[in-house]
Amino acid sequence: MHTVLFTYFPTTLMKQSTTPRVCVIGAGCSGITALKNLLQAGVTDVVCYEQNSEVGGNWIFTAGESHSSVCETTHIISSKTLSGYMDFPMPEDYPDYPSHDQVLAYFQSYARHFNLHPYIQFNTTVQSAVKHPDESWEITLDNGSVERFDYLFVANGHHSVPRMPQLPGVFEGEFLHSHSYKSSNPYRGKKVLVIGAGNSGCDCAVEISRVAEHVGISIRSPKYIVPKFFLGKPTDTFNEVMSFLPKPLLRFLQKISLKIQIGSYESYGLKTPDYPVVKSHPTLNSELLYKIRHGKVHPRKGISKVSGHEVTFTDGTTESYDVLLAATGYKITFPFFDADFLDYSEADRIPLYLRMFHPNHPSLVLIGLFQPQGAIWPLSDYQAKLAANYVMGRWQMPQNVETLAEADSDFIEREFIKSKRHTIEVHYHPFLRTLARQIPKGAPEWSGVPSQAVHS
Ligand SMILES: Cc1cc2nc3c(=O)[nH]c(=O)nc-3n(C[C@H](O)[C@H](O)[C@H](O)COP(=O)(O)OP(=O)(O)OC[C@H]3O[C@@H](n4cnc5c(N)ncnc54)[C@H](O)[C@@H]3O)c2cc1C
Secondary structure, eight states, X not given: OOOOEEXXXXXXXXXXXXXXXXXXXXXXXXXXXXXXXXXXXXOOSEEEEOSSSSSOGGGOOOSSOSSOOOOTTOBOSSOGGGSSBTTBOOOTTSOSSOBHHHHHHHHHHHHHHTTOGGXXXXXXXXXXXXXXTTSOEXXXXXXXXXXXXXXXXXXXXXXXXXXXXXXXXXXXXXXEEGGGOOOSGGGTTOEEEEEOOSHHHHHHHHHHHXXXXXXXXXXXXXXXXXXXXXXXXXXXXXXXXXTTSOHHHHHHHHHHHHHHHHOOGGGGTOOOOSSOGGGSOOEEOSSHHHHHHTTSSEEEOOEEEEEETEEEETTSOEEEOSEEEEOOOBOOOOTTSOTTTOOOTTOSOOOOBXXXXXXXXXXXXXXXXSEESSOSHHHHHHHHHHHHHHHTTSSOOOTTHHHHHHXXXXXXXXXXXXXXXXXXXXXXXXXXXXXXXXSOTTOOOEESSOSSOOOO
16 A cells, blocks of 8 residues: 655646556666656556565676676666756765665665555566557566556666677687676686776776786777866766856866866876766766786777787787677667557657657656766656656647657757767757756646665
């Protein structure tokens, strides 16, 4: 039984006399906030299907391969100050950058606090989701049962299906993706080449360098490696203060502050990118540059050829490696949709209004399908709040939603470097403000339990 209490909302504004039936796929940090916001908005007939046996999605670390892509030593790269749901801050005694098990404990206490478990059907995989012409959904589960819903909220995550690079040749050593990397132990005494200098690549290179004989990191195109602290404060809290500044000034200050803190990338054997920091998804890592200067991680160019254990780089040098670890990102997949219905796995452009509404499918809501320069779940929370009010008829989809969705993708292409990596990229603060502006005034707020809550 749930204990939802919400503030008064005039019933004259309600479009529906009975509440719709809503399905949520996934009980990761996006799914649980979708569930919470639906309940808060007054949707009582809601079921969340989760293939795991607990809440937490990507943050449920496992020693073996699973949905999760976190490893033994993962800490978040967004600070705790900016990584809280709007009504449930992270515990005060958490460090600036909590570990994966603290993040998981936080999500689990959120689910307990808002009494979400009665609405989650664990150990249940959605096998197919088919939309009918009347916009209703037929959901088939792995236990064979079939359910009908009015709306489908998809929160299945986009960091669990590896995007493997095509190697130019045949490598005879171990070749794995960072999704499968769980601990540095198997790489003790080995020669390891990490491919890619995104967040996972730099984390893996640093961790493996503690035990390996040699660690290289192959960087095809220059990247900004940004320290996690600036003037003693988490970097994202600094960016928050600067986010209101005019763009040219913001870009100038970001460039200068990086220069003051790390000097020139060339002094680490790297190249300075020829675009502003905010035009790409940043890599936040305070240890990689340190490890490079200590001779523990060796920057290398892109790979031009692989043969046996030999790797040749684009500058003509060749080295021998035991292991190639590809930290080359993830594919967006919806295994429960027919590929003809919706498939973004190789998309170069993903036009969605507010990164959540598809113009042709008004009863479909995608929660968390964006990549912020900051934490995902606070923004999923705002998306979910808007979507919950939408299904309750308190917010209308604009009539020109198709134009707006295309404009959204045009904006991404202008703002960020054109690549698969950036098809769903958003600037954290502006995106949050855009979502917040859409949430109808008088929308129900959760009440009944103080929000600085019970992190038990
Ligand atoms: C190493 C690493 C570090 C990261 N660090 C950060 C960070 O610092 N800050 C940040 O904001 N983000 C970070 N991320 C991104 C991370 O993906 C998000 O934090 C977050 O997990 C996204 O939550 P989600 O609920 O959208 O997806 P997920 O956490 O992936 O949850 C999706 C859920 O859906 C379930 N599911 C999927 N398919 C089905 C199905 N067919 N039927 C039933 N259930 C299904 C899964 O089991 C899972 O529980 C990191 C990612 C990685 C890989």
